[in-house]
Amino acid sequence: MPLRNKIRSRPRPADSSPQSRSTTPATDSPWGPARIALTAFFAVDGFLFAAWVVRIPDVRSQVSATHSALGLALLCLSAGAVLTMPVVGRLCVRYGSRPVTVGSLALLSLAVPLPAHAHSVLSLGCVLLLFGAGYGGANVAMNSAAVDLVAQLRRPVMPSFHAGYSLGGLLGAGLGGLLADRLTTAWALALGGLLGLAVTAGAGVVLLRSPAAGVAPGATPARPVEGAADGPPEGTAGRPARGHARLLVLLLGLTALCTAYGEGAVADWATLHLTDDVHAGAGTAAAGYAAYAFAMTSGRVGGTWLSIRLGQTRLMLCGGLAAAVGMLVAAAAPAVPVAIGGFVLVGLGLANLFPLAIARAGATGGPQDVALASTLGYGGMLVGPVVIGFLADAAGLPLALTTVALTATAAALLPLAVGRR
Template identity: 55%
Template sequence: MPTLNKIRSALAGATGHGGRSMAAPHRSDLRRFRYALTALFALDGFLFAGWVVRIPAVKAQTGASASTLGLALLGVSAGAVATMMVTGRLCARFGNQPVLLACGFLLPLSVALPPLTGSALALGLVLLVFGAAYGGMNVALNSTAVELITALRRPVMPGFHAAFSLGGMVGAGLGGLLAGQLTATRHLLLLTAAGLVVAALAARPLLRFQLPGARRPGGEGPDGTPGTAGPPRPAGRSRRPVAVLGLIALCTAYGEGALADWSALHLTDDLGASAALAASGYSVFAGAMTLGRLSGTTLVERLGPGKVLIGGGVLGCCGMLLGSLAPSVWLVLGGFVLTGLGLANVFPIAIGRAGDLAGPSGVAAASTFGYGGILLGPVAIGFLADWFSLRSALLTVALLAAFASVTAAATRKRVLPEG
């Protein structure tokens, strides 16, 4: 009997208190890790939208002209793009979670800076800081998400991007409500406080749990040997597929940037919609994109990422043809809905697959392409609208969505996993 008791004690010590399997704590930690990461995705969208809705107030405060403001706003883009590739290397060197949390604290701190400036030059300089934090946050978020997806063995990347979209919708809505109640300084300081609280709450579950098979600081595998976790990721062989995925991300992000800036003008100038109705143009697009991303995991599991990419590009193309050429406001809004549903999962799938192929550096490279599309879209639409018409300019969104679909189909066997 004493021998039997010793065996029982040994088994209890190996499996946890009372003989309970360690799988339960592992699943619990993994679940907390996923919740914390989702919260940071939502925070990313929430803070960015909160800043965007206060741009008019900051413009008035700095006394900047429209053209000068446009140059100052390039600080966000320049800071983001400049830091994306650096962030990929930092994630490989120090690990994803520490870099993510550093950006998670820096982003809410930097969002409070713009209303404290008194000139367009000062605004541009602080927006470089905000853009750097925003770009770094996005690379670190997606790199961490790629490793979590590997641990979960489920394609949940669209769900994380849905959290980003929901955070953006809440941030924009709250900003609209507070715009008449608080100054831009007080509003953005409030966002800073909320962001720091979220980052602090997310820190513990992100740092205390090591994802199974995750890359460790210094590029070590999970067994402590040099290299990367999981299968080898030779940079030379993965560079071309990552570039293809980045191009696909660019083509669809172009449409998101274009609709954000030009959908309301298309509805008012080309179709005579009221200002209130025109304001709903981007809202229905963003809402459709959010719904599409919420269903994205199920779609990828059932159809495979290749079919979702190809079908999404086709649907986005058809929706934007309707949105550009339809003669009535309601048909145009319907086209925007189809466009949002079609483009919703293309960007997250492309970024996630780039991370599978090349780790944080792949995420950084594809993200740089993708965010380049968001920057390129509004500018290109503006020039094309001057040369031709806004309707014609918006057709480029449909053209690039079709190009993304064709590219995904042509490279499916080499770039995308079978599904």
């Protein structure tokens, strides 16, 4: 065969074909239908959880629970979440994150009204197991879908999804406070569940019909650019070996655990602390949680900008230390405004710790590592209610809440080890 024919018959390099290059179509908007729909799922998840949180004092009275008994019941919620998360991670790998997201949010919406119909600690624990299964499954599936979308957009937008969660929590707490004296717990949670089903149906259609756009056919999607300010992101050419990657995921999971301990403590005990220890009314206590949720929302809205300007590790360090200071202020506050101010600082400090930890874990290994880090993270919610409940009975709720300052400090320092590795 002549030499020129040999040259002509040589196959084209894989990266010279338009079909094989990773491209972002010009029509792919940063706020396309898939991102909007997924943000709506995060928002309704936060709304439903807040709708439950502001009714915890009423449910506690309904079942006549002590602090420690309520802690055990709340343990069931976290147990349902933690037991479900590894299973959901495997389902996401097999069936895709988007359909699992829709199913998990539907289950959560159906479970939200059930605590209002519990009349003993045992029955409350049983319905909270189902609540936790929907909540935990939704969080793994949504975060896995968000990691994929971050990779497609090539922008560090993970905090914006969690900002949607916090905004939903803000709306849920605000409406819960306004309606605290007008609607019974049963009606309030039932209406929340109906809203959740409506949003799940509407956003689910959009999410499932939206293609996984942003990558040309046959191409391998780019990995997320989360953490670009801290060095090469995991999943690029410098992706760590699997054993080393698993260690990084474990460290990130521990960061999420410490963060979730603080978030769970505020969610489960902030309204009780404000009503029992600082003597706030039910509406004021709900407003205090709403102020915390607003602060967290604000911190997450600016999270993308801050992570680019400061770097993820520095942002997580400053946030954890700020949350520790805020929790000490809230626990020791002699007056309602000071306590609420402390919770606001906690919200700002914790805002970006969990989403950044989960995003970096997902960039390392996909849905299963999201599930691993999330399972460890929500282990904080598994341990937190029991620890704080028993400490509250033994030494008072204010002292019990100071443990959040310890875990927030640990959450600030652990990312330094991740950054060094």
